[in-house]
Amino acid sequence: MPSATDPSATEPPAPDPSGLWIAGAGGVGREALDTALAPGVPVAGFLDDRQHGATVRGLPVRRPAELEPGARYLVGIADPAVRQRLAALLDGLGAEPVTLVHPRALIAPETLLGPGCLVMGGAYVSSSVRLGAHSQVHYNATVGHDAVFGERVTVYPGGNVSGAVLLADGATVGSNAVVLQGRKIGAGAFIGAAAVVTRDIPPGAVVVGSPARPLRGA
Structure with a gap:
């Protein structure tokens, strides 16, 4: 387990294309990233229409509609209505919630x-x-x-x-x-x-x- 002073505790590893996609690159999305980093869950990047094409915490940001079938995702957004909409979109693309x-x-x-x-x-x-x-x-x-x-x-x-x-x-x-x-x-x-x-x-x-x-x- 990384210590609080270990850079790996706050800096993500290189993007893993087969890793988890976090829908939402705002505050809760970044906290979801922190939650993934703690046990070493590989993260591919974020899904966010507003920030697509950018980089957040060293990870790429794509549009949710671009997610491939079979990809794994977690919605890192606090608003329940937005969470519902994104989950329905991603499920419809054949992605898998984790x-x-x-x-x-x-x-x-x-x-x-x-x-x-x-x-x-x-x-x-x-x-x-x-x-x-x-x-x-x-x-x-x-x-x-x-x-x-x-x-x-x-x-x-x-x-x-x-x-x-x-x-x-x-x-x-x-x-x-x-x-x-x-x-x-x-x-x-x-x-x-x-x-x-x-x-x-x-x-x-x-x-x-x-x-x-x-x-x-x-």
Whole structure:
């Protein structure tokens, strides 16, 4: 394992054409690259329409539509709707989503991660958890026992999802937010940073504060 002062801890190796393609060359995409570098997963480059033709962290950037059938990919974008669109495009091209887990993340027994999941360093995912396809658990976030995630769920850094919580498709838990035991979070709901969720949240709601309440005007 490279040390913090080892250049290989921050600089990617030469592009590997047979390696993983990361869709999204922004902040989460680069954090996905960090997650891949830690266990030595070969990375071919990034897929990003806005930055195609450029180089990011020493790796080439291509258009997502240029990906070849059979290539492996991971969507490194926080927005669940964009994640859904890109995954559908890449699946339609015959590419294969892969799950990426940092070696300093902890995944407990009897937990299942769907295809395309991203679990960053310092995250803890407890026993008997189910993460749906293309879900993300960011660094230092925790997920309690028996929690169930739909597809494209996001838990931002420091988020705390308690046991037996259900997060439907596209739900997001903000940085340092807490979702208490057994709560149900509807599809597309957004839990603001540092909010404390004490009751179920309906689909599409944006809630903030402690206890979490709907954002005025949302």
